[in-house]
Amino acid sequence: MISFNTSSTVVVTCFKHFASVLSKEIAALGYGIQETFGTGVVLHGSLNDCIRLNLHLRCAVQVLYSLKQFNSQSADELYKNVYAINWEEILPVDGYFSVTGTVFTECIKNTMFANLKVKDAIADKIRDRKQSRPDCGAELSGAVVHLYWQEDEAEIFLDTSGESLSKHGYRKHPGSAPMLEALAAATVITANWDRKSPFINPMCGSGTLIIEAALLATHTPPGVFRMNYAFMHLLGYTSEYYDAEKVKLEQQIIPADRQIFVATDHDPKAIDIAKKNAIAAGVYDLIQFSVCDFEATAIPEDGKGIVFFNPEYGERLGDERELEAVYERMGNFLKHRCGGYFGYIFTANPNLAKKIGLKTKRKIPFYSGKLECRLLEFELYDGSRKMKSDSTTGDKL
Numbered sequence: 437m438i439s440f441n442t443s444s445t446v447v448v449t450c451f452k453h454f455a456s457v458l459s460k461e462i463a464a465l466g467y468g469i470q471e472t473f474g475t476g477v478v479l480h481g482s483l484n485d486c487i488r489l490n491l492h493l494r495c496a497v498q499v500l501y502s503l504k505q506f507n508s509q510s511a512d513e514l515y516k517n518v519y520a521i522n523w524e525e526i527l528p529v530d531g532y533f534s535v536t537g538t539v540f541t542e543c544i545k546n547t548m549f550a551n552l553k554v555k556d557a558i559a560d561k562i563r564d565r566k567q568s569r570p571d572c573g574a575e576l577s578g579a580v581v582h583l584y585w586q587e588d589e590a591e592i593f594l595d596t597s598g599e600s601l602s603k604h605g606y607r608k609h610p611g612s613a614p615m616l617e618a619l620a621a622a623t624v625i626t627a628n629w630d631r632k633s634p635f636i637n638p639m640c641g642s643g644t645l646i647i648e649a650a651l652l653a654t655h656t657p658p659g660v661f662r663m664n665y666a667f668m669h670l671l672g673y674t675s676e677y678y679d680a681e682k683v684k685l686e687q688q689i690i691p692a693d694r695q696i697f698v699a700t701d702h703d704p705k706a707i708d709i710a711k712k713n714a715i716a717a718g719v720y721d722l723i724q725f726s727v728c729d730f731e732a733t734a735i736p737e738d739g740k741g742i743v744f745f746n747p748e749y750g751e752r753l754g755d756e757r758e759l760e761a762v763y764e765r766m767g768n769f770l771k772h773r774c775g776g777y778f779g780y781i782f783t784a785n786p787n788l789a790k791k792i793g794l795k796t797k798r799k800i801p802f803y804s805g806k807l808e809c810r811l812l813e814f815e816l817y818d819g820s821r822k823m824k825s826d827s828t829t830g831d832k833l
């Protein structure tokens with residue numbers, strides 16, 4: 437049986453531009469970071485550490501535990517190296533597993549073929565040792581083995597997550613053009629927000645941003661919602677460590693002030709969906725929802741916080757020309773109504789961003805799927821300190 441206490445290399449993967457936020461999340465859990473690269477963070481840890489990372493991380497996609505690194509220049513070499521691993525000590529013979537791969541090599545024609553070789557090697561090894569073999573397929577609901585193969589260097593990991601961690605498990609109703617939960621969390625973490633002052637989210641749609649903000653403020657990690665992870669399907673897994681971590685997660689949740697969360701949208705259906713999602717996430721009582729045009733959103737005078745917009749950007753919803761006026765109105769709203777706050781607009785459209793007409797303090801790159809986006813930050817001066825106007829907003833988006 438594989439030991440859940442033995443340390444190895446752990447690679448936590450994420451979407452492009454998330455690695456710095458992810459490395460801060462990992463460091464906050466007390467782990468030393470060995471390396472941060474474009475789409476991930478490398479550290480040293482055991483399978484029990486992987487359990488903890490899976491339960492806590494908001495911005496990750498997968499937590500990979502390294503089993504073996506080797507040189508491989510052909511499909512046959514890949515097979516031999518994978519076969520040499522004692523899979524009968526890792527995967528239950530009566531279980532189910534799947535194989536995923538990230539392959540950048542000329543040594544093989546396609547990723548599917550590489551994955552198939554890995555799957556065959558695992559199944560053959562277990563059959564040779566146990567006279568029977570586990571089922572396998574494409575579903576990520578059981579154990580998951582991950583192949584990383586670049587040029588002639590290959591590495592076999594246990595993907596301890598299975599289904600992507602980027603979905604946090606509370607959203608039952610997507611609405612139209614929702615943000616992925618990990619993306620919403622990463623933008624909120626990146627924003628200049630102390631998690632105590634008002635978080636105002638006009639155009640809230642299905643509520644992903646306001647819900648992620650409320651989850652951050654109440655110290656509620658995604659592990660509270662999810663019940664199945666790939667690590668649960670490995671030989672040697674006992675629920676002891678996981679159960680103890682779950683209890684700790686629940687004990688760390690703190691109350692937050694209802695007054696600080698405001699979510700509005702002009703579409704009553706969106707508000708209805710956002711309310712259902714907030715109920716599923718356990719934060720409904722913390723959020724004041726209303727149906728209104730964003731300009732009618734009440735901005736609390738006390739304790740200036742942040743105003744966060746995720747408007748349509750003319751890709752999936754809305755027409756670009758009509759949206760120009762909306763972006764201009766958002767700029768005016770931030771300038772005249774949100775003094776003392778920090779304003780944020782998350783958009784993928786640089787032309788529309790120019791219409792905001794405010795000077796950006798930061799332009800932080802993100803990806804939403806394949807779409808390059810920016811989180812635009814505006815420092816909105818109060819009273820006598822006049823907001824500087826600048827028509828170049830977003831020109832480098």
Ligand SMILES: C[S@@+](CC[C@H](N)C(=O)[O-])C[C@H]1O[C@@H](n2cnc3c(N)ncnc32)[C@H](O)[C@@H]1O
Pocket residue numbers: 610611612613614615616638639640641642643644645700701702703706728729730731746747748749762
């Ligand atoms: C891109 S969606 C927001 C998605 C949201 N972040 C989520 O995760 O579901 C934009 C939202 O803005 C709302 N909206 C557009 N124009 C508006 C306006 N003038 N006032 C208020 N809401 C508006 C739409 O109804 C839509 O729900």
